[in-house]
Amino acid sequence: MNIYIWAIILYLAVIIGIGIYKSFFIKTQDDFMVAGRNVSVWYLVGTLVCTWVGSGTLFGGAGLAFREGFAGLWLSVGAWLGIACVYFLAARVRRIAEYTVPDILEKRYNAAARVLGTITIVIAYVSIAGYQFKGGGKLLNIITRTIPNDMSSGIDPLIGAAITCAIVVLFTLLAGMVSIMSVDLFNGIIIVLSVIIGVPLLLLSPDIQGWSHVVANLPSDHFTVFGEHNAWWIIGVSLPTFFLLLGESSIYQKFFAAKDDKTAKRAVVGMIIGVMFIETMLAVFSIIGSSKYFSNSLFVVDGKINATMTETIILHLARFDLPVVAGAILMAAAVAIILSTANTFLMTPSTNITRDIYQRFINPNASQQKIILVQRTLIVALAILAFALATQFQTILAMAFTSYAIVGAGITPVLLAAFLWKRVTPQGGVASLTVSMVVTIVITAANAVRSEPLLDSDYIIIPAAFASISTLIGVSLLTPESPSEKYAPFMENGNS
Numbered sequence: 491m492n493i494y495i496w497a498i499i500l501y502l503a504v505i506i507g508i509g510i511y512k513s514f515f516i517k518t519q520d521d522f523m524v525a526g527r528n529v530s531v532w533y534l535v536g537t538l539v540c541t542w543v544g545s546g547t548l549f550g551g552a553g554l555a556f557r558e559g560f561a562g563l564w565l566s567v568g569a570w571l572g573i574a575c576v577y578f579l580a581a582r583v584r585r586i587a588e589y590t591v592p593d594i595l596e597k598r599y600n601a602a603a604r605v606l607g608t609i610t611i612v613i614a615y616v617s618i619a620g621y622q623f624k625g626g627g628k629l630l631n632i633i634t635r636t637i638p639n640d641m642s643s644g645i646d647p648l649i650g651a652a653i654t655c656a657i658v659v660l661f662t663l664l665a666g667m668v669s670i671m672s673v674d675l676f677n678g679i680i681i682v683l684s685v686i687i688g689v690p691l692l693l694l695s696p697d698i699q700g701w702s703h704v705v706a707n708l709p710s711d712h713f714t715v716f717g718e719h720n721a722w723w724i725i726g727v728s729l730p731t732f733f734l735l736l737g738e739s740s741i742y743q744k745f746f747a748a749k750d751d752k753t754a755k756r757a758v759v760g761m762i763i764g765v766m767f768i769e770t771m772l773a774v775f776s777i778i779g780s781s782k783y784f785s786n787s788l789f790v791v792d793g794k795i796n797a798t799m800t801e802t803i804i805l806h807l808a809r810f811d812l813p814v815v816a817g818a819i820l821m822a823a824a825v826a827i828i829l830s831t832a833n834t835f836l837m838t839p840s841t842n843i844t845r846d847i848y849q850r851f852i853n854p855n856a857s858q859q860k861i862i863l864v865q866r867t868l869i870v871a872l873a874i875l876a877f878a879l880a881t882q883f884q885t886i887l888a889m890a891f892t893s894y895a896i897v898g899a900g901i902t903p904v905l906l907a908a909f910l911w912k913r914v915t916p917q918g919g920v921a922s923l924t925v926s927m928v929v930t931i932v933i934t935a936a937n938a939v940r941s942e943p944l945l946d947s948d949y950i951i952i953p954a955a956f957a958s959i960s961t962l963i964g965v966s967l968l969t970p971e972s973p974s975e976k977y978a979p980f981m982e983n984g985n986s
Contacts, residue, residue, distance in 0.1 A: 572734070
């Protein structure tokens with residue numbers, strides 16, 4: 491058994507041990523769903539960073555940086571701008587002190603908005619959890635390979651994804667949000683440490699030996715702001731992460747876990763610093779590595795770059811190009827990235843269904859123990875669904891863009907309007923949620939059955955967001971405005 495496997499086993503032993511310990515303190519719905527609403531700034535920063543930096547960054551973002559150079563960072567820039575906007579909402583979200591985003595949607599709109607919001611979140615978040623499992627399968631394949639360029643010499647990625655799914659489910663079942671919050675600060679430290687060590691070691695490795703090698707072995711457009719693309723491509727790449735971040739239900743759920751509104755707001759500052767640093771360093775790491783592998787047969791087939799294989803560049807570098815100890819640390823960080831995001835994206839939709847469907851409409855008087863049992867059952871069911879869904883997409887980036895569009899076009903406009911526009915109406919919110927979901931699903935389904943895509947996954951967010959926003963505004967202006975008691979709690983300082 492190699493050192494990389496031992497590093498991962500040690501990491502898993504630590505976090506599962508923490509989960510088991512914390513499980514003894516889970517008594518109520520507040521404990522399981524929002525960690526008792528008593529999370530401090532640093533733990534909140536850790537979990538917010540780890541929520542966002544997942545397989546979409548580790549695989550999708552890294553693959554994009556391999557293929558496009560620094561222009562690939564536009565995928566991340568959208569999220570950075572989204573976090574900056576969230577800063578101004580964090581305190582208000584925490585003051586409302588609910589459990590889920592659909593709680594907010596019903597409070598500001600109506601019960602139909604709650605149900606539609608729940609459906610939207612479940613579809614998107616199960617997809618996101620699915621590509622975390624897919625990422626875990628790729629990781630296990632790479633660390634078990636006996637021949638670097640031969641995928642068949644390692645564990646089957648599908649089996650690896652199933653193993654990842656099982657581990658995530660076990661950890662999430664133990665203590666819910668408490669276990670997630672407890673280990674994410676630890677996860678964040680591992681991730682930061684791994685890139686601080688890994689980037690300079692890779693740059694100075696025998697096969698690269700400095701930045702001059704990187705520049706000499708990559709196309710010149712890899713070092714420009716836009717690469718070989720135009721503004722339309724930049725918009726298509728950055729809008730999905732921008733809109734997703736603004737409507738990211740798991741982030742708002744974690745604001746509900748903060749001990750007060752000031753803690754939530756301060757944590758966003760730490761989040762933007764941490765996310766910008768980690769995503770930039772991972773992109774740089776990928777670009778340095780691409781200078782060695784840009785023409786390698788593993789990543790380039792018949793003169794064309796294999797997008798699916800480029801998504802594994804960071805793990806490939808950790809396994810075969812870094813010194814063993816540094817590579818093992820980076821592998822452990824990769825596991826942290828995958829698991830910390832996967833458990834959050836199972837936790838959030840299971841919370842939504844439990845809180846927004848079961849508790850709200852089916853069994854309002856359910857006991858605390860019953861609610862926790864229902865949510866644990868849903869975690870298992872959603873994980874199985876996520877695993878099945880992950881097999882339907884060729885690349886993690888394509889799966890990410892579709893998921894981002896579902897949330898970004900569906901949840902974000904109605905959520906922002908709830909806090910920023912007094913004139914928005916229940917009819918406008920419901921219509922917007924419905925239209926955005928229909929547009930995104932129709933385009934995705936058409937892409938799945940056509941030999942040529944109806945619209946590249948990079949650009950799905952554009953028609954979906956346009957339809958959502960225009961419907962929200964148009965229907966709201968054509969329907970009677972809401973009474974002040976409906977919107978007052980959402981405005982600054984809680985007044986109209």
